[in-house]
């Protein structure tokens with residue numbers, strides 16, 4: 135097989151996303167990152183959550199698995215442990231990752247599992263047509279909170295830092311050039327990486343629009359920022375008036391989970407088991 139190209143990754147299924155959806159910026163940046171990194175087709179697996187974001191499963195022609203809402207991360211960890219030579223990426227919404235699947239995110243960060251979790255953070259449950267999510271701003275009127283949201287929003291970045299994530303970054307779907315580099319850096323990081331991407335949803339989120347973000351986002355790189363400083367990362371992740379984007383925290387000294395397993399030293403689990411496993415029986419029910 136050969137390296138992923140913009141043509142090879144294009145599936146025959148046309149996107150169902152609404153015009154102007156921030157998911158277009160994310161998928162575009164992601165594809166560019168794969169091509170620029172020169173990833174062989176057989177080395178990449180994408181695990182999708184359930185949401186508008188997860189619908190990307192149909193639009194990419196790569197190895198992948200469309201999992202359950204909230205359960206993309208444990209599936210990704212399973213794939214990585216079965217064949218740790220693969221690049222494993224999770225594509226899911228913030229409802230999926232910071233809501234129903236939050237325990238898995240924290241476990242993946244604590245264990246330093248070598249997967250990249252790319253969160254389409256549109257501050258709303260979009261596929262289910264506009265309920266509040268864990269990052270919806272306090273006071274927002276949504277279908278599920280007609281009198282205004284009572285809860286405070288979660289801060290995914292401080293949460294990941296406190297769970298010992300070794301790579302924590304934030305991108306913006308309206309800044310492709312930066313997002314391509316962030317996706318590349320997250321994939322190249324040896325260990326767990328969280329890339330939270332601010333993603334306008336013009337259909338159900340009328341507050342956090344491109345215009346709203348445009349007035350607030352700024353690039354950390356322009357501030358001569360040091361991502362190795364955990365205390366600085368913690369403080370920067372709490373800025374609210376302006377919204378920093380870039381790599382907040384990076385620790386290259388951490389050892390990935392699978393590298394602690396001596397039984398995986400020489401061969402992947404799949405190589406050790408090849409020939410013994412037959413999927414015929416379990417698949418029989420589906421064919």
Ligand SMILES: Cc1ncc(C[n+]2csc(CCOP(=O)(O)OP(=O)(O)O)c2C)c(N)n1
Nearest residue numbers: 184185186187203227228229230259260261
């Ligand atoms: C186990 C399970 N719980 C809940 C749902 C219903 N559900 C489907 S998508 C979704 C929310 C999607 O929001 P998000 O994860 O933020 O993704 P987005 O659609 O915004 O990309 C919910 C609650 C489901 N399909 N399965």
Ligand code: SF4
Nearest residue numbers: 151152155186260335
């Ligand atoms: S509902 Fe929102 S997130 Fe879903 S496709 Fe439309 S614009 Fe995108």
